Amino acid sequence: MTSAVAQDDEATDRELIDQAHSGQWDAQDTLARRHRQSAFVLALQMLGNRDDAMDVAQDAMLRFFTTLDSFDRERRVQPWLFTIVRNQVRDLWRRRQQRPGDGLVDGEALAGQLVDSANPEADLQRQQLRKSVWRAVATLSETKREIIVLRDFHDLSYKDIADVLKIPIGTVMSRLHGARKQLKAKLEEGGHHV
Amino acid sequence: MSEPCGRTFDEALISGYVDGTLVQGDAQRVQIHLEDCASCRALVDEITAVRETTISSAFATPADHEWPAEAPQSTASRTARRLGWPVLAAWAILLAGVGLLEAWRDADDSLERLILVAGVSGLSLLFLSVLLDRLKARKSDRYHEVHK
Numbered sequence: 134m135t136s137a138v139a140q141d142d143e144a145t146d147r148e149l150i151d152q153a154h155s156g157q158w159d160a161q162d163t164l165a166r167r168h169r170q171s172a173f174v175l176a177l178q179m180l181g182n183r184d185d186a187m188d189v190a191q192d193a194m195l196r197f198f199t200t201l202d203s204f205d206r207e208r209r210v211q212p213w214l215f216t217i218v219r220n221q222v223r224d225l226w227r228r229r230q231q232r233p234g235d236g237l238v239d240g241e242a243l244a245g246q247l248v249d250s251a252n253p254e255a256d257l258q259r260q261q262l263r264k265s266v267w268r269a270v271a272t273l274s275e276t277k278r279e280i281i282v283l284r285d286f287h288d289l290s291y292k293d294i295a296d297v298l299k300i301p302i303g304t305v306m307s308r309l310h311g312a313r314k315q316l317k318a319k320l321e322e323g324g325h326h327v
Numbered sequence: 328m329s330e331p332c333g334r335t336f337d338e339a340l341i342s343g344y345v346d347g348t349l350v351q352g353d354a355q356r357v358q359i360h361l362e363d364c365a366s367c368r369a370l371v372d373e374i375t376a377v378r379e380t381t382i383s384s385a386f387a388t389p390a391d392h393e394w395p396a397e398a399p400q401s402t403a404s405r406t407a408r409r410l411g412w413p414v415l416a417a418w419a420i421l422l423a424g425v426g427l428l429e430a431w432r433d434a435d436d437s438l439e440r441l442i443l444v445a446g447v448s449g450l451s452l453l454f455l456s457v458l459l460d461r462l463k464a465r466k467s468d469r470y471h472e473v474h475k
Contacts, residue, residue, distance in 0.1 A: 170388040177386060187389060199408075248385040259380075266380045284346070285381040291348050310342035313374050320377070 146210040153201055161198055168210060169194050171287060172218050177246060178282045179222045181238025181271060189221045196221070212293040219279065219297060238278075240271030262325070269319040277312035284309055332366045341367060345374050 144152075144163065152160035172193050176186035196217050204213060244264040250256040270278055283289045283297060294309075295302040332338060343349040344357040361368050427447065434440045 165394075166391075169394060173388055174386050187393070191395060246386045248387050263380055263384050266377060267384065270381070281381070285378045286384065288382060291346070306343045306346075306348070307339040310339040313342060313377070316377060317370075317373055 147206055150201070150204060150206050150210070153198075154206075161201075164210065165194055165198075168197075168214050171211065172214050175215055175218050175282065175287065176222060178243065178270070178286065179219075179238070179275065179279060180225070181240075181243045183246065185225065189218060189225060193217045193221050208296075209293060211287070212289065212296045215283070215287070215289075215297045216299075238271045240268035243271045244268050265320065265323065265325045266316075269316055269323060269325070272319055273312065273315060276308075277315055280305070280309050281312045281316060285313075332364055332370075336360055336364075336367070338367070338370075341370055342374065345371060345378065 144160075146164065146167070149160045149164045149167075153164065169190060173186055173190035176189040176193070177183060180186050180189065193214060197214050200217075244267045247260070247263055247267060249260060270281060273281065280294065280298065283294050284291075289297065291302055291305045294305050298305075300308070340349060340353055340357050344354060349357065361371065427443065430443055431440065434443065
């Protein structure tokens with residue numbers, strides 16, 4: 134029999150965390166289903182490779198649940214999970230002897246993971262533009278890429294971004310603006326004007 | 328393509344303006360600036376357009392069956408594992424200490440004791456070497472401030 138928790142997708146993350154703390158496995162399962170895809174996408178955007186992203190996302194989810202006891206229930210789940218994903222990505226780069234600056238990803242591979250809209254013919258121009266933008270995002274340094282994807286894809290608030298990147302909230306706006314300006318320049322270099 | 332804004336203006340405020348995160352005073356300052364700065368108006372439009380493009384994107388995600396089927400660990404399992412490692416480490420240290428002490432007492436001559444001392448010294452030097460490497464790596468590790 135499926136418990137009420139597993140069926141209750143409307144429960145807030147905080148309620149699910151409380152239930153998970155009290156040992157309800159279904160609550161953990163609901164949390165995992167709710168957040169694992171965004172963990173995967175963030176890893177994909179940072180690594181550009183689907184297999185690596187899946188490995189990182191799985192490790193991040195495991196790490197999330199093994200550290201659940203120390204999770205501050207006042208925090209939001211997604212920034213906490215994204216912090217773990219970011220660490221896992223950096224661990225992967227470190228294991229592969231990659232240093233910051235080496236973390237560029239294959240723009241074609243990343244753009245190739247975009248899902249076409251429901252009506253691709255009517256939306257062809259828009260989809261081409263999306264591909265161009267993500268190819269350009271792929272050429273940004275990982276520091277710029279991560280702040281762009283956290284704000285302009287995952288729609289995190291400045292406070293959540295500051296939490297994930299471990300930077301003062303006052304730095305978020307200037308770093309984000311620098312990244313946006315560079316992205317704009319890359320698009321212009323490629324002959325794309327949005 | 329917009330020309331750079333030549334005036335004294337903190338251009339990063341443009342991003343805060345687009346994101347709606349500015350306090351009222353800063354937002355008004357940006358609005359006043361935008362009224363007579365065509366290049367910053369163009370920048371607002373470009374940033375907004377790129378953001379609309381990225382945020383409306385969707386990536387192919389793994390199907391449910393591609394994720395591991397096993398349930399996450401229970402609280403009891405996590406607690407047991409967390410306690411288990413320190414207890415195991417303490418046991419191993421105690422066992423090694425008692426073993427060395429016994430071996431020292433049972434040693435018949437100075438040669439056996441010399442072998443024991445040499446073994447312990449070698450292990451200690453190897454441990455020290457790894458420890459020093461780790462400490463050095465930690466100092467130069469850009470990511471050490473990122474908590475796991």
